[in-house]
Amino acid sequence: MEQLRIETDGDTLRVRGPLTAETAAALWRALEARVAEGGDVTVDLSGVSRLGTAGAAALAEGSARARAAGGRVVVAGPRPEHEEVLEQVVLPPVRPHRRRAPFLEHLGAGAHGAGAALARSLRLAGGAAWLAIASAWRGPRGRFAETVRHLVRFGSDGAPVVVTIALLLGLALAFQAAYQLRQFGASIFVANLVALSVLRELGPVMTAVVVIGRSGSSIAAELGTMVVREEVDALEVMGIDPVQYLVVPRLYAMTIAVPALTVFADAAGLLGGLLIGVTYLDIAPQAYLQQTLRFVVPGDLLIGLFKSVLFAWVIVFVAVAYGLAPKSGPDTVGRATTASVVTSIFLLVLVDTTVTTLHTIWLT
Amino acid sequence: MADVDLVAWARGLDLAFGERRVLRGVDADFPRGAITCVLGGSGSGKTTLLKCLVGLLAPSAGSTALLGLDIVRAPAAEREAVLRRVGMLFQQGALFGSMTVGENVRLPLEQHTRLPPALMDRMVDLRLAQVGLADARDRRPSELSGGMQKRAALARASILDPEVLFCDEPSAGLDPVVSAGIDELLVFFARRLHVSVVAITHELSSVERIADRVVMLVGGEVIAQGALDEVRASPDPRLREFFERRPPPTERLGRPLLDELRPRDARR
Numbered sequence: 131m132e133q134l135r136i137e138t139d140g141d142t143l144r145v146r147g148p149l150t151a152e153t154a155a156a157l158w159r160a161l162e163a164r165v166a167e168g169g170d171v172t173v174d175l176s177g178v179s180r181l182g183t184a185g186a187a188a189l190a191e192g193s194a195r196a197r198a199a200g201g202r203v204v205v206a207g208p209r210p211e212h213e214e215v216l217e218q219v220v221l222p223p224v225r226p227h228r229r230r231a232p233f234l235e236h237l238g239a240g241a242h243g244a245g246a247a248l249a250r251s252l253r254l255a256g257g258a259a260w261l262a263i264a265s266a267w268r269g270p271r272g273r274f275a276e277t278v279r280h281l282v283r284f285g286s287d288g289a290p291v292v293v294t295i296a297l298l299l300g301l302a303l304a305f306q307a308a309y310q311l312r313q314f315g316a317s318i319f320v321a322n323l324v325a326l327s328v329l330r331e332l333g334p335v336m337t338a339v340v341v342i343g344r345s346g347s348s349i350a351a352e353l354g355t356m357v358v359r360e361e362v363d364a365l366e367v368m369g370i371d372p373v374q375y376l377v378v379p380r381l382y383a384m385t386i387a388v389p390a391l392t393v394f395a396d397a398a399g400l401l402g403g404l405l406i407g408v409t410y411l412d413i414a415p416q417a418y419l420q421q422t423l424r425f426v427v428p429g430d431l432l433i434g435l436f437k438s439v440l441f442a443w444v445i446v447f448v449a450v451a452y453g454l455a456p457k458s459g460p461d462t463v464g465r466a467t468t469a470s471v472v473t474s475i476f477l478l479v480l481v482d483t484t485v486t487t488l489h490t491i492w493l494t
Numbered sequence: 495m496a497d498v499d500l501v502a503w504a505r506g507l508d509l510a511f512g513e514r515r516v517l518r519g520v521d522a523d524f525p526r527g528a529i530t531c532v533l534g535g536s537g538s539g540k541t542t543l544l545k546c547l548v549g550l551l552a553p554s555a556g557s558t559a560l561l562g563l564d565i566v567r568a569p570a571a572e573r574e575a576v577l578r579r580v581g582m583l584f585q586q587g588a589l590f591g592s593m594t595v596g597e598n599v600r601l602p603l604e605q606h607t608r609l610p611p612a613l614m615d616r617m618v619d620l621r622l623a624q625v626g627l628a629d630a631r632d633r634r635p636s637e638l639s640g641g642m643q644k645r646a647a648l649a650r651a652s653i654l655d656p657e658v659l660f661c662d663e664p665s666a667g668l669d670p671v672v673s674a675g676i677d678e679l680l681v682f683f684a685r686r687l688h689v690s691v692v693a694i695t696h697e698l699s700s701v702e703r704i705a706d707r708v709v710m711l712v713g714g715e716v717i718a719q720g721a722l723d724e725v726r727a728s729p730d731p732r733l734r735e736f737f738e739r740r741p742p743p744t745e746r747l748g749r750p751l752l753d754e755l756r757p758r759d760a761r762r
């Protein structure tokens with residue numbers, strides 16, 4: 131590659147070789163030091179073989195700084211083709227370039243914005259919930275097939291992972307309980323403890339968390355992408371209510387899928403307890419089952435299912451609120467999806483605690 | 495009132511995205527039965543104006559009407575009723591990615607009519623053939639070229655023979671032959687199907703073929719509107735640049751670097 135050489139001769143910089151993106155930095159360094167002192171600098175271009183945009187930019191920036199310091203940069207001996215380049219490169223009014231906020235500032239802004247974001251998402255969720263309930267009244271309007279498609283996606287496709295996790299949690303829970311209760315010779319009460327925890331808390335909550343990760347996130351991302359691609363705008367201009375068209379089938383599907391999955395999770399969790407009871411505590415299967423059935427009341431199952439319906443609504447409304455919120459590009463879809471998962475897990479725990487508290491007060 | 499002849503109008507429309515004012519006091523008329531072309535350079539606010547007219551963006555000042563309705567402020571039910579009589583082709587197509595091309599075109603029929611399914615199928619096939627996409631019916635939008643997506647979106651926007659058809663650059667990204675075919679189709683819609691067309695375009699040749707009327711936007715302001723010949727005859731330099739395809743003089747972009755670097759005594 132041809133080298134760039136710069137000779138200094140009083141106030142003149144004599145440049146030889148190509149002045150391109152590979153070499154322009156050298157000219158810039160030579161200019162930068164001199165223009166800061168003020169006074170005029172002449173750049174002799176007669177030896178320059180090729181003048182590119184980077185070279186022109188070095189001259190332009192040098193000239194601007196020279197003027198700021200009260201001096202000038204002028205060129206000498208430009209060839210006709212250099213003149214053409216310098217003629218085509220125009221100097222727009224100068225505006226400072228914006229840099230991305232450094233990491234710490236970004237963190238600060240993030241913390242500052244978090245409160246506002248939570249308030250906004252609650253407001254959005256409220257709006258979406260109202261719209262969804264209002265339009266749910268009118269039914270899915272020919273969207274039966276769509277509802278079934280979502281039901282398969284949210285429900286049956288998620289069953290294997292829900293069942294597996296519930297079984298493992300049932301095992302772990304029974305182990306913990308067995309170890310403690312055996313010391314008091316109260317091994318059989320493992321059945322009570324597992325049944326109560328699984329039916330009332332673990333089954334519904336664990337199912338909902340899995341559904342948030344699998345389906346809530348996918349709803350938020352899917353709708354978010356539709357917003358970015360103006361598909362939601364297109365629906366609106368067609369006179370089709372996007373909430374009615376997009377949200378209602380998902381709402382119906384979720385309202386069926388989450389309780390159904392919860393039933394499977396309950397069964398798997400109880401099975402996990404039974405396995406530990408039989409293998410580790412040497413309780414006969416019949417005895418374990420009898421103990422469970424004698425202790426559990428239908429209300430235990432029902433309160434769990436009631437919760438799971440509330441969870442289903444939380445999942446849909448939060449995902450839809452974030453999904454349909456205005457977007458400026460693909461990165462906002464990613465952020466909205468993350469925020470929807472975090473918000474729905476938070477609301478899920480809030481709803482669960484509230485219902486459990488009220489239920490306990492009501493029972494006692 | 496003159497409104498009876500207009501399918502859409504805007505009065506004193508202002509709109510800003512943050513600090514950037516994109517529409518500045520736009521007045522524009524779109525007469526019934528005509529093809530009106532909205533002209534203007536890139537970033538001049540054409541798409542924004544169209545979105546205001548259909549109610550997707552709310553202006554910060556001024557008013558609009560679409561088929562006699564104040565679309566921005568009207569209640570949802572009235573809005574939807576009017577929008578059913580309107581079609582819109584988005585600049586990026588906005589086809590539903592989860593459906594095939596055929597399902598996309600069929601959607602307005604399914605949602606807004608009670609036609610028998612066999613008839614809907616036939617209408618979809620007819621319109622897809624008209625835009626030259628007979629073979630693409632069962633493909634996904636992502637499997638089409640940019641120009642094909644544009645045409646599929648035009649098929650969807652026009653399937654109900656809307657009273658007003660808004661087209662954001664219907665022939666951008668198409669080869670000259672297909673582009674001429676789309677122009678012919680728009681003229682057919684306007685003359686035979688009584689569709690009033692509002693089309694954004696950069697293509698002078700296409701404007702000459704289809705426009706009854708033009709609205710010229712520069713920097714968010716309407717600088718001229720009327721019959722094509724009248725506007726073309728205007729001495730306004732900004733119109734001259736557009737019609738003669740001249741780049742604007744450099745003073746408006748900035749000073750040439752050469753002037754800045756020339757020694758004082760050598761100045762021309």
Ligand SMILES: Nc1ncnc2c1ncn2[C@@H]1O[C@H](COP(=O)(O)OP(=O)(O)OP(=O)(O)O)[C@@H](O)[C@H]1O
Pocket residue numbers: 511514516534535536537538539540541542543585
């Ligand atoms: N959502 C938005 N947020 C911020 N600025 C926007 C947004 N949409 C458009 N703009 C700005 O508004 C101006 C006009 O945009 P518009 O899309 O209306 O231009 P246009 O005339 O359709 O251009 P083109 O011919 O390139 O499609 C541009 O300067 C653009 O940067």
Ligand SMILES: [Mg+2]
Pocket residue numbers: 540541542585662
């Ligand atoms: Mg545009």
